[in-house]
Amino acid sequence: MCAMELISGRCHKTAIDKTTITDIQQETYRVGAMARISGANIILSPPLVLTADDVTGILTALDASFAATT
Numbered sequence: 712m713c714a715m716e717l718i719s720g721r722c723h724k725t726a727i728d729k730t731t732i733t734d735i736q737q738e739t740y741r742v743g744a745m746a747r748i749s750g751a752n753i754i755l756s757p758p759l760v761l762t763a764d765d766v767t768g769i770l771t772a773l774d775a776s777f778a779a780t781t
Contacts, residue, residue, distance in 0.1 A: 713755045726751035734780045744772035 717727040717735070732748050739746045747754040757769060
């Protein structure tokens with residue numbers, strides 16, 4: 712598993728709001744990667760055996776979801 716803690720700003724490092732993190736999770740799923748949320752964290756649970764293409768797909772989905780929600 713892998714988790715990323717998301718913050719709303721670098722200066723204050725306050726947790727991201729629930730609406731935004733939910734939008735990121737839903738967009739990531741829509742683009743093709745499954746992610747879960749827990750508080751201010753995006754949690755990824757890829758299969759134990761994955762290919763470079765799988766990693767690229769996950770990162771592409773996350774990148775698209777961040778771009779779509781910012």
